[in-house]
Amino acid sequence: MVFYLIGLGLGDVEDITVKGLNIVKNCARVHLEAYTSILCYGLDKTNLEKFYGREVIEADRTIVEQESDAILKGADEEDVALLVVGDPFGATTHADLVLRAKQQNIPIRIIHNASIMNAVGCCGLQLYNFGETVSIVMWTDEWQPESYYDKIALNRQRGMHTLCLLDIKTKEQTVENMMRGRKIFEPARYQKCSEAASQLLTICERRKAKGEECAYDENTMVVGLARVGWDNQKIVYCSLKEMSEMEMGEPLHSLIIPGETHPLEVDMLETFRASS
Amino acid sequence: MVFYLIGLGLGDVEDITVKGLNIVKNCARVHLEAYTSILCYGLDKTNLEKFYGREVIEADRTIVEQESDAILKGADEEDVALLVVGDPFGATTHADLVLRAKQQNIPIRIIHNASIMNAVGCCGLQLYNFGETVSIVMWTDEWQPESYYDKIALNRQRGMHTLCLLDIKTKEQTVENMMRGRKIFEPARYQKCSEAASQLLTICERRKAKGEECAYDENTMVVGLARVGWDNQKIVYCSLKEMSEMEMGEPLHSLIIPGETHPLEVDMLETFRASS
Numbered sequence: 269m270v271f272y273l274i275g276l277g278l279g280d281v282e283d284i285t286v287k288g289l290n291i292v293k294n295c296a297r298v299h300l301e302a303y304t305s306i307l308c309y310g311l312d313k314t315n316l317e318k319f320y321g322r323e324v325i326e327a328d329r330t331i332v333e334q335e336s337d338a339i340l341k342g343a344d345e346e347d348v349a350l351l352v353v354g355d356p357f358g359a360t361t362h363a364d365l366v367l368r369a370k371q372q373n374i375p376i377r378i379i380h381n382a383s384i385m386n387a388v389g390c391c392g393l394q395l396y397n398f399g400e401t402v403s404i405v406m407w408t409d410e411w412q413p414e415s416y417y418d419k420i421a422l423n424r425q426r427g428m429h430t431l432c433l434l435d436i437k438t439k440e441q442t443v444e445n446m447m448r449g450r451k452i453f454e455p456a457r458y459q460k461c462s463e464a465a466s467q468l469l470t471i472c473e474r475r476k477a478k479g480e481e482c483a484y485d486e487n488t489m490v491v492g493l494a495r496v497g498w499d500n501q502k503i504v505y506c507s508l509k510e511m512s513e514m515e516m517g518e519p520l521h522s523l524i525i526p527g528e529t530h531p532l533e534v535d536m537l538e539t540f541r542a543s544s
Numbered sequence: 545m546v547f548y549l550i551g552l553g554l555g556d557v558e559d560i561t562v563k564g565l566n567i568v569k570n571c572a573r574v575h576l577e578a579y580t581s582i583l584c585y586g587l588d589k590t591n592l593e594k595f596y597g598r599e600v601i602e603a604d605r606t607i608v609e610q611e612s613d614a615i616l617k618g619a620d621e622e623d624v625a626l627l628v629v630g631d632p633f634g635a636t637t638h639a640d641l642v643l644r645a646k647q648q649n650i651p652i653r654i655i656h657n658a659s660i661m662n663a664v665g666c667c668g669l670q671l672y673n674f675g676e677t678v679s680i681v682m683w684t685d686e687w688q689p690e691s692y693y694d695k696i697a698l699n700r701q702r703g704m705h706t707l708c709l710l711d712i713k714t715k716e717q718t719v720e721n722m723m724r725g726r727k728i729f730e731p732a733r734y735q736k737c738s739e740a741a742s743q744l745l746t747i748c749e750r751r752k753a754k755g756e757e758c759a760y761d762e763n764t765m766v767v768g769l770a771r772v773g774w775d776n777q778k779i780v781y782c783s784l785k786e787m788s789e790m791e792m793g794e795p796l797h798s799l800i801i802p803g804e805t806h807p808l809e810v811d812m813l814e815t816f817r818a819s820s
Contacts, residue, residue, distance in 0.1 A: 277561060278656055285657075286565055287558035355658060357665025363812045366668075370815050380554055380663045380773050381561075382631060382656035385671045389633025390654050392642075395661045396679075400704055401672045426698065428676055497656050536639045539646050 271340060271374045272349040273356040273366070275381030278497030279311055281319040288379040292320050296346035299327045299339050301353070311353060324351070328439075336368045343374045358383030384522055387496045388431055391503050392536020393526060399428030404464045404523070406435040406457070414471050420525055421483035427528035434459035434521050458519035461492035461504075465511035465523065484508060484525060491524040491537065492516050505540040514542065547616060547650045548625040549632040549642070551657030554773030555587055557595040564655040568596050572622035575603045575615050577629070587629060600627070604715075612644045619650045634659030660798055663772045664707055667779050668812020669802060675704030680740045680799070682711040682733070690747050696801055697759035703804035710735035710797050734795035737768035737780075741787035741799065760784060760801060767800040767813065768792050781816040790818065 272291050277283030284292070292298055298320070300313060316324050327339060332350070339350055356362050356378050369376050389395045400423060402416040416432070423430040437457040445452045472482040486509035494502040494516040502516055511523070529537065548567050553559030560568070568574055574596070576589060592600050603615060608626070615626055632638050632654050645652050665671045676699060678692040692708070699706040713733040721728045748758040762785035770778040770792040778792055787799070805813065 275658065280563065282563035282566070283561050283656075285553060285559050285561050287556065289562055290558070355662050355665065358662060358671065363668050363808050367811055367815070378666050378773070380559075380658035380666070382551070382658055383662050385665075386631050386634060386659050386662035387656045389631065389661075390656070392639050395634065396677045399675055400702070403672075422702065426676075497654070532639050535643055539643070 269344060269346050269348075269375070271343040271369045271376050272347065272379060273362055273376065274349050274351050274379040275355040275358070275383070276311060276351055276353050277381040278354070278384075278387060279495070280498065281311065281315055283381065283497070285379060285381060288381070289320070291347070291379065292349055292351070293322065294347065295349045296342070297325065297348045298322065298351065299325045299332075299349065300351045301332050302326045302328045316351070332362075333364060336365045339365070340369055340372060340374060343369065344372065354383035355381050355385070358385050382497065384433065384496060384520075385431070388493060388522060388524065390496065390501075391491050391493060391505075391524065391540065392533050393429050393491070393524060393529070394533060397427075397429055397527065398431055399423030399426060399527070401431045401433060404432045404434050404459065404467065406437060406459050406463070407467055412467075412470075414474075417468075417471050417483075420468075424483045424525065424527050429527050430525045432464060432523040432525065434461070434464050434523065436520070459521065460519075461494065461516045461521045461523050462512055462514050464521070465490065465492075465508050465514070468525075469508060469512055489526065489537070491526065491540065493522045493524070494518070495520065496522070503540045504542050505537045506542040510542060545620060545622050545624075545651070546653050547619040547645045548623065548653050548655060549638055550625050550627050550655040551631040551634070551659070552587060552627055552629050553657040554630065554660075554663060555771070556774065557587065557591055559657065559773070561655060561657060564657070565596070567623070567655065568625055568627070569598065570623065571625045572618070573601065573624045574598065574627065575601045575608075575625065576627045577608050578602045578604050592627070608638075609640060612641045615641070616645055616648060616650060619645065620648065630659035631657050631661070634661050658773065660709065660772060660796075661707070664769060664798060664800065666772065666777075667767050667769060667781075667800065667816060669705050669767070669800060669805070669809050673703075673705055673803065674707055675699030675702060675803070677707045677709060680708045680710050680735065680743065682713060682735050682739070683743055688743075688746075690750075693744075693747050693759075696744075700759045700801065700803050705803050706801045708740060708799040708801065710737070710740050710799065712796070735797065736795075737770065737792045737797045737799050738788055738790050740797070741766065741768075741784050741790070744801075745784060745788055765802065765813075767802065767816065769798045769800070770794070771796065772798070779816045780818050781813045782818040786818060 274288045402419045420430045440454040475482045488508045492504045550564045678695045696706045716730040751758045768780045
């Protein structure tokens with residue numbers, strides 16, 4: 269029997285592949301990784317169960333990471349699947365789970381799908397020319413890391429584009445709830461393109477104030493992407509300054525800082541110019 | 545009406561998404577880009593027509609590039625689709641076609657899917673940590689370009705992994721057929737992991753003969769991938785020297801030269817060790 273890791277693609281129930289759907293229908297047990305919380309926007313348990321015509325067991329990231337044996341249980345005797353938003357090896361890796369399955373001699377099959385890591389090509393920038401992907405962290409008053417700046421700078425120095433994945437905060441607790449041991453979580457928060465752009469501008473100002481150079485400035489043209497692959501997808505090409513004030517709507521957002529651009533890339537980007 | 549660019553995924557008819565399949569069934573006209581010739585291995589016109597229960601019009605790359613108007617024709621009045629192996633913005637970009645459609649005010653919808661650009665994550669190396677993707681060119685006796693070496697070297701210098709896409713030769717003609725104007729094409733040729741590894745070793749020897757350093761040597765561990773996402777997918781982790789003699793079977797092949805690897809990446813890679 270087989271343990272299936274099945275990618276659900278970009279966020280609609282119909283984004284699963286035909287192969288994936290057939291497997292889901294025939295598995296003894298189907299788990300759903302409820303971590304990347306775009307789940308609340310359509311890919312939730314209820315919608316999926318209706319679409320598949322079968323039960324789906326929700327598993328949050330803690331379970332997938334720490335109780336992987338519960339998910340793998342019985343997969344040597346019957347087919348079991350774990351559904352994952354995007355591709356199973358996209359932004360989050362499931363190496364832990366795969367290794368556990370291999371140790372237990374459970375055959376594994378991956379059903380790939382689109383993830384933000386390849387779907388960003390829709391803005392016209394060539395996937396070839398992307399350098400290292402960075403994660404932008406939501407700043408708080410006390411904690412304002414700038415570690416991603418160096419990677420962006422290095423990519424730009426080499427003429428490479430940088431895909432910035434924006435922060436998602438799930439399962440946050442208020443200090444009070446935490447102290448009282450109440451498992452009450454705040455609503456999930458998603459970093460917006462405008463927030464990420466503002467942080468990048470702040471980093472730039474700080475560097476300039478110290479007399480350092482910055483790899484970009486407020487006039488640097490960037491690409492904001494929201495809800496890639498959805499019916500209401502939005503792509504905007506504008507300056508970093510404009511992006512810091514741009515309303516891109518509901519999550520998920522991503523931001524690209526282009527490196528050197530080729531004429532055909534520019535032609536495509538220009539079709540996403542913000543009308544200002 | 546809409547012009548749909550639909551990704552077919554990694555090579556099986558069932559790799560299309562449910563959304564994509566529904567669109568295909570309802571379009572007035574469906575074209576199939578016959579360029580990436582893994583088409584001959586299952587995704588051919590006959591198989592697709594049988595699976596979709598409808599006619600599919602084959603369009604080779606020349607038509608897609610030079611006669612895009614023929615493909616877009618009527619898309620302002622009825623739904624038209626172009627099927628593309630992988631993701632529409634994967635290794636090959638369809639920016640040209642998208643721009644043409646935009647110029648003609650034809651609404652465009654992209655149906656994303658997995659492509660080799662994100663599916664390589666299955667070997668355990670994090671997509672985050674890949675640098676620029678390179679294309680390795682099949683050498684001939686007269687033409688042995690090394691241009692991709694510099695990109696690999698720069699990626700390694702930064703600790704980044706390099707995905708090497710291997711060459712595909714389609715529509716080649718013998719000199720005689722070309723001179724006689726016969727449109728007879730030789731069978732498609734696909735570069736193998738072993739061939740790419742051999743070229744990389746040759747480059748290394750040439751550099752060392754000139755007293756230059758090389759970013760890798762015959763003991764550098766690399767990852768060979770064949771038929772990613774297929775039932776008979778094969779992944780091998782071995783030295784570059786071993787890879788130059790490794791039989792990976794049928795196309796398509798890709799090669800990864802890892803940069804710095806994290807412990808979890810190594811654990812995953814080790815599960816693909818060639819048993820020697």
